Amino acid sequence: MTITLSxxxxxxxxxHIQETNAAASQPHQDINRNTDEYDITWKYPKQLGxxxxRKIRIRDGIVLAIADYRLHDDLIITSDEREHPLELNYVLMGAAPSESYPVKVGQHCFCGSGMAPEEAGYEVADxxxxxxxxxxxxxLLGQWATDCSKELSQSLNYLIKPPDRLYHLQIYNTSSAMQQIVQHILQCPFQGLTQRIYLEGKVWELMALQLAQLPEMDGSTPSAKGLKPDDIERIHYAKELLVARLDDPPSLIDLARLIGINDCKLKVGFRQVFGTTVFxxxxxxxxxxxxxxxxxGEMTITEAAQAVGYVNRSHFALAFRKKFGINPSVYRKRQRHFWQIS
Structure with a gap:
């Protein structure tokens, strides 16, 4: 069974689990923590897995989250467009590919700030x-670049974008130096204020190593791997396949296989060519x-939903209302009224 949640x-x-069952929440046995308001651990919802x-608020503007769980069922989490901070996401075990985070074990995702697009994340059971x-x-990153916290260095423009501009996202292999720092974070021997000072130092170590991997920061957008004419042609073919298979679209990985390029190049290239994600x-x-x-007027709402790949009518209605600002039932009634008076 697959569960879909926003x-x-x-x-x-x-x-809700945290609030109603806080007394039963216990930290992972391999992690020492202080049970204060800055460091909270709770059990994963038993309905899901x-x-x-664990969430540690290191200071205002820096949050560390550690997740360790196993799902009972496949899970799809859908997200609307949203404002996004800078993010480093390290995968230590078992992450499955998704639309925006095709990250494997031993890799990490680095996101700049800006607008994160609508997307769906897929997680596998067991x-x-x-x-x-x-x-x-x-x-906070701007404070390291300039003496004024309100003025960001020009060299970070492509990493730090306003909420209406698509954020920078890239997948990297996690170096041995980064892996060691992540282990230091997991094995932090301190609590309270000392813990937060220690962890903030490790966060900035990781950020320094991350920035060292980036292209020369000259105030312009980093030169992504250039798309060859053949790549662009394949990406256009991917778009044609999506249009032809709206009722049963291929996954990102299957689509990449069909057009003959890897899923990461498809994801990045599709955004470059069409200005949006595949999803x-x-x-x-x-x-x-x-x-x-x-x-x-030749189909019911259920039939129209099925024709474009929706099994659940309520999910279809939600997506339709988000796109057009009106429920499909109301839209269809208006159209029928128009036909009657035409």
Missing amino acids: QQDYWQLVR AGYY LHKFTVNIHIEPA GYLQDCRMERARQLLTA
């Missing part, structure tokens, strides 16, 4: 997942096709 519902469920989630995630507000483009096409079907 990101908001997912975190509401996790926090087993494990724990797979042990262990990740270390760090969120940093961009103004975002697919959703737009689905909704536009559904609107056309409802306008034609």
